[in-house]
Amino acid sequence: MNNFRNPFRNRRYKALxxxxxxxxxxxxxxxxxxxxSVAFPGFGHLLLNKYLRGYALIIWEMFINQTIHLNLAMVCSFNGQFQAARNLIDPKYMAMYIPVYFFAIWDSYRTTVDLNRIYLLAQRENAPYSTFSxxxxxxxYLDRRKPWLAAIWSMGIPSVGQxxxxxxxxxxxxxxxxIIIVDQSNLxxxxxxxxxxxxxxxxxxxxxxxxxxxxSLYFFSIYDSTVNAIENNKLFEDDLRQYLQQYYQPAGKFVIPGSKVK
Structure with a gap:
């Protein structure tokens, strides 16, 4: 049940x-x-709300990383054990890992550029959207959230900020x-x-x-919750501003921000 039904078909919407x-x-x-995406393939897409693509890349990253023992090889490299690192890596699966890794970086960058353009067009079109579901x-429903509180909850355990x-x-x-990472790593x-x-x-x-x-997961969760809390507040303020202008601002009269309305 939404508080909005659009009889027209707008090309672009700012939110859902x-x-x-x-x-x-x-x-x-x-x-x-x-x-x-460099830190972890899929995270860039999750920040863009491209969830299916992000989930697929994350699952692929974990599968291939576990198969070739990439993290363990990195630890050996950090400790100067280069021969041990080479022995751990499976070149067959490593060849499968590299293309997907660079694709995730390239695709997230390309998609960000495209979505920025779409946002500017949607902002100009200013199509109405539901604010209560x-x-x-x-x-x-749209409401104001505290970014610092979202960050604090994410610091406690990733996902709570979301x-x-x-x-x-x-x-x-x-x-x-x-849960999987904490359990398997014995953290x-x-x-x-x-x-x-x-x-x-x-x-x-x-x-x-x-x-x-x-x-990477821990700091991503903090960053994601903080950024989305800030953008959620901007969306709430934009919706509130449009509502007040539509129903309470006299036609043809411009209200100066900060001034008293009689």
């Missing part, structure tokens, strides 16, 4: 509010999106991803030993192959 989340267009920096399982922004499916994916057990002061046991239980997934 559905029971499972809010999807919106806004300006992004292509180099930043590409950098997140009610379903059998969830209710979603839940705060009502991005249900995305939050579920990140949560499942986090919590290592932290437990570290708190007890047993540094050797803490290092021994860690699985570096799985552990190296966590930093």
């Amino acid at each position: 509010v559905s029971p499972i989340g809010t999807t919106q267009l806004h300006l992004r920096k292509p180099l930043v999106i590409a950098a997140w 009610m379903g059998g399982l969830e209710i979603n 839940l705060y922004l009502h991005r249900i499916v995305f939050a579920a994916f990140v949560l499942i991803y986090t 919590l057990l290592a932290i437990h030993y570290l708190i007890l002061g047993d540094i050797s046991s803490s290092s021994a239980v860690l699985d570096p192959q799985w552990l190296l997934y966590f930093p």
Whole structure:
């Protein structure tokens, strides 16, 4: 159940509010999106709300990385064990990894440029969109969110910041991803030993192959929730401004921002 039905077919819309989340267009920096794809293929696409493509790239990255033991080879390289790193890598699957990796970077950059252009056109067209959506399982609506609070929740555990922004499916994916990584890497057990002061046991239980997934996921979750909270607030303010102009601003009269309206 939405609070909006459009009798016309507009070419472009700035946002979509559905029971499972809010999807919106806004300006992004292509180099930043590409950098997140460098950190982990698929993250750049998730920032663009290209969820299916992002999920596919993330699943592919984890599958191929586990197959060729890339993270473990990186750890060996960092420690100067170059021969051990070469022995770990499977050249057959490595040849499959490289093209997809560079495709993720290129495609996220290209898509960002395209979506920025589409956003500018949608902004000019200014087509109306729903701001309230009610379903059998969830209710979603535009509201003001606190970016710092979204970041704090994401610091606690990745995915909670996304839940705060009502991005249900995305939050579920990140949560499942986090649980798998934390469980397989023994991260919590290592932290437990570290708190007890047993540094050797803490290092021994860690699985570096799985552990190296966590930093990119952790900081991505914080960045994503913060940026989307900011853009969500901009969308809310834009909708509120248009509503007040339509129903409360006299026709032909321009209200100066900050002035009192009689």
